[in-house]
Amino acid sequence: MSNVLDLLDQTIFDVSRATGRPSLLQCVWVYDRPVDLDGLRRFHEHLQRGRLSRRIARSPLPFGRHRWVAPDHLPELEIVESARPRKEFEAWLTEQGKTPLDCEHGPGWHLAVLPFTDGGAGVSFVISHCLTDGVGLCEALADAARGRDDPISWPAAAARRRWQALREDAGQTARDIPAMGRAVVAAVRLARRSRGGTGAATPRPATPAPATPPALPAGADERIVLPMATVFVDADEWEARAQALGGSSTALLAGFAARLAQRVGRVAADGSVVVMMPVNERAADDTRANAISNVGVTVDPARATIDLREIRTAIKQAWIRHRKVPDEERAVNAIVPLLPKRLLGGASVAMVGFASNVVGSSNLGVVNPAAGRPDGTDANYFAMRNIPVGVTTATMYRRGGAQLVVLGRSHGHVFVSALAYQPGRHNSNDGLRQDLSSTLNDFSLTGTHL
Template sequence: MSNVLDVLDQRAFDLGRAIGVTSVLQSVWVYDRPIDVDGLRRFHHHLQRGRLSRGIERSPLPFGRHRWVASEGSSDIEFVELARPREEFDDWLDEQVNTPLDCERGPGWHLAVLPFTDGGSGVSLVVLHCLTDGVGLCEAMADAALGRDDPTRWPAAASRGRFRALREDAGQTLRDIPAVGRAVVAAIRLARRSRAGAAAAAQPTITPPALPGADQPTAVPMATVFVDADEWDARAQALGGTSNSLLVGLAARLAQRGGRVGPDGSVVVGMPVNERADGDTRANAIGNAAVTVDPERATTDLREIRAAVKQALVHYGEEPDEAYAVNAIIPLLPKRLLGATSRVGAPNGVGSSNLGVVNPAAGRPDGTDADYLAIKVLPHLGLTEAMLNRFGGTQSFLSGRANGQVFISAHSYLLDRPNTNDRLRQDLLSALNDFSLTGMHL
């Protein structure tokens, strides 16, 4: 089995290094009782031996493809000794997100436990996104809870020797030449299409003036809420939709509340598409589809969104993803150019990622069912205020179903508006209320 990174994984790594931005996933469990420490230690042990037990080794060639190698180290479980009120759990989760992680030298992930003053417990697992996507993380957690280790054994770091590494990576570059040619053609097509779309939807863009401290990293607000799964399904059915189309409608409604709409009031909702198959060793096995949504109609009728989502997925399956094909060029681009051309989304766009039904085993880190499970994606750690302004802000969703609940994690940074976790949570709860749904937060 080849340990060469897939081009999408290569892009994620190179882009992060080029602009100084880290993307992480955070799995959160809440127990209304103390944690079974021995069970959690077994979970941690199998995480160390599972699909997260690898890291990235750079090619000695400046244009070479990087490779997966065995991880050089992982961190111990962090047991917080001083209990904190549940009201401070979100603050603690934010602290955990800032744990130093490194996909080259390790550790690439970190597991921690916080006791609550009322006798309950919270658990956080923070993982670098360049090591896995949401579906891969769910599989890794389920495997660890079930005591299953990764059958793949990756080579040790620096085991090839420099001459062999140069020879093998040069050979890989030659084999990539046909893909690079196709990537150039795809890039030209996408550029023409982008220019045509920009001309058709031309509108004045106002970039706020740079403020003092705008070149310093800024936190992008996060919020997570839970909705009863039966209530969610009943509402989707009543509106003529599905669980996924309801999530797309909710994402569009939140984007509308934040002013992220086009001249006609529409919202472009991007939907990551899971491509992970059995034995897939890619960290990020995803593609992308998109639909244009009218957020006004979403709260009363989901049939149009449902049809649009279905058509977008059919088109995705029939047509090659040119944006993915372009990734073959990434190793050849100077890193400064890669950083200068990076984007995090469209000013009238929002991401809506649906993990579907999470394997129940993923909700048992100590061997028993947690009372709550949620997964968050924090894709832009390290972005500065100036960069966020240049990108037009950012907004996205990650949702899944576990323990009879639908969790919805949102992150959002809006221009010329207050950007706090509390404000985002209230906006999210209000958007749910627009659909006659009741959400709760921990």
């Protein structure tokens, strides 16, 4: 089996290195009783031998494709000795999100458990997005909980002599030349589309151009932690509401994300919101870290709370187009290894562009029940969220802010995790929790916060 990185995985790695803004995924489990530490240790040991136990080794060629190799050392389990009140759990999760991770040198992930002074415990698992996407992470967690180890043994980084690595990587580059030619053509088309007003590399529905980027306050450029919040909704209540509005769970999530955006003014001149949704392309025995692509739909948040049929139809049509039309954004990935680091960082910013009416909406679907059993028994709550690292206020103002909502169904609950930042607005975790509650209320839903 080849250990050469997929082009999308290479792009995510190279861009994160060029910009200094890696993205992390964090899984959260909440127990209303103490965690079985022996069970958690077994879970951790299987994670060390599972599909997440690998790292990225760069090619000796400056334009070569990187490869998956075995890790040099394994991540340790953190068992916090000093219990903290349950109300401080989110603050602790934020601290865990700052754990130094490195998918190249290791460790690429970190598992920790915190006992609560008022009973129960919380567990956090943080991992580099370079190592997996959301669906792949859920599968890896389920395998570890069931005691399944990865059947693949990745080679050691030093398994290839330098001359052998140079020869093999040069050969891989030669085989990539046809894809590079198609990438140049796709890049030209995307550049023309960007000049036409969409301001994005990913094909998006046509919408009125958003407003001009707001001016960054003097002296305000600093690293920031984007507000995050998670709410749990009864799964049957969520599904029933989606059906009552003539939609599906995915359509309800898209409508929810658009309505949340409307609350903070994250809309186009006509009040519409562009909702971008990842499409899962993971197949059996897939070794890619990120097996996804994207589609986008335009949503009217004013109608979303009363009728989801238009959104559901738009999503179906977007998926059909996606299967028929070549993915130009994916095609461009073939030339990423050729770009110098400085140029790659600037290109990634230009490709994203100013997108003040664009939001992300990711539906993980029904999570494998085993993923909710890190100590061998069902946690009371399970959720997943994204954590951008190295973000600055200047980045947020230049891009028009950010909003991403992630949904998954586990153990009778639907979790809705959101991160958001809106330039010119007071941004905080408490404010985002209030916005989530208000948006749920707009859809006649109720929830329990993390």
